[in-house]
Amino acid sequence: MNKEKRRVPKLRFPGFTEDWEQRKLNEFLSVSNLKNAENKYNKKDVLSVSGDYGIVNQIDFQGRSFAGASVSNYGVVEKGDIVYTKSPLKLNPYGIIKTNRLNNGIVSTLYAIYKTKENCDSKFIEHYFNLDSRLNQYLKPLVNKGAKNDMKVSSENALIGEVCFPKITEQVLIADLLDCLDIYITLHQRKLNNLKLKKKALLQKLFPKNGERYPELRFPGFTDAWEQRKFNDLFKERREKTIKENEETLLSCAITGIYLNSELFSHFRGSSTIGYLKIKKYDLILSAQNLHLGNANINLFFENGMISPAYKVFELKSIDPYFINAWVKKDATKNFFLKATTEGASQCRKNIEWDVLLNQEIPVPNNLEQIAIGKFINKLDMNITLHQRKLDHLQLQKKALLQQMFV
DSSP states (O other), X not given: OOOOOOOOOSSOOTTOOSOOEXXXXXXXXXXXXXXXXXXXXXXXXXXXXXXXXXEEEHHHXXXXXXXXXXXXXXXXXXXXXXXXXXXXXXXXXXXXXEEOOSSSEEEOTTEEEEEEOTTOOHHHHHHHTTSHHXXXXXXXXXXXXXXTSOEEOOTTGGGOSEEEEOOHHHHHHHHHHHHHHHHHHHHHHHHHXXXXXXXXXXXXXXSOOTTOSSOSSOOTTOOSOOEEEEHHHHEEEOOOBOOSTTOSOBEEEETTEEEEHHHHOSSOOSSOOTTOEEEETTOEEEETTTGGGXXXXXXXXXXXXEEOTTEEEEEESSSOHHHHHHHHTSHHHHHHHHXXXXXXXXXXXXXXXXXXXXXXXXXXXXXXXXXHHHHHHHHHHHHHHHHHHHHHHHHHHHHHHHHHSOO
């Protein structure tokens, strides 16, 4: 006789051995019908639900309130309440479920509000539904989508699906652990954001403003004026093409950098790689259609490769690759490329006037100052990459815990 499969998570705190209980969600939550009838709360107290940030104040998060003239029919959300937003998101087509960790506020009638019962921890509910696959699997059988892609489900019926929960003591421990991890992730995200802002500010000051010959910020020992050099003096177009299939490693160029084609696409989208452009380390790759959006990169990592002939490839003549990489990634450089464009087939695509681009001027310091700037920004880029990897690792750890600490 086969034993019934135990309802226990793969990863568990010591001391807990009991099976988790499979019950309907309405045994843990109840519908809240508390309304803002006396107008205790106003538009400043309107809350929204974000897939990434949970429950947020609408004005703080979006810069304005989207509430109508009256908010008296809005539902009151107290701290610790559960909110279900009946609006589809890309990863959550049946809506999302979040816990209010803010002060009391109000939400529109499009949201469902729930109170936790004595056997349920509100923070545990949010973590339980933080895994997209679990949330979607729970809501899919309960929700009917309307013609306008709205959610046809009552607040009561959204609770009739089955969940598998432990006793509240274990719920609290799991929620506290994941809360600590969330705080750690938030701190790393802030560090990463601050580094990116620091880089952006430095790039503005380490290069002269438009029409000027001296930057605002310089390394000690450099006082000479920068020269205006034509694009054509610094770069030479590389026209060498492949003559056989898969002759080089297939690469692709995006706004964020140069990647293996397989990192961006699940399969090769062309019919042949014969006639692709060969590229070498330190080449400049420009996207003919999205250059004005910042799709320009120096190849700092791949010794050799090939790329679609839809791009333009330039070898460097007499310029430091790390310096010019810093220049390429400045916000103001988008305007440099924009000056050489004409309208394309759509608003996001433009055509490049290559003769115009080749004769446009770039401010350039002497070789030693180029090297100093290039090394400095490259070191900052490496630090940003390190923090991004740490953040990615923490997020993977959280996803693993969401899978292994729940049934």
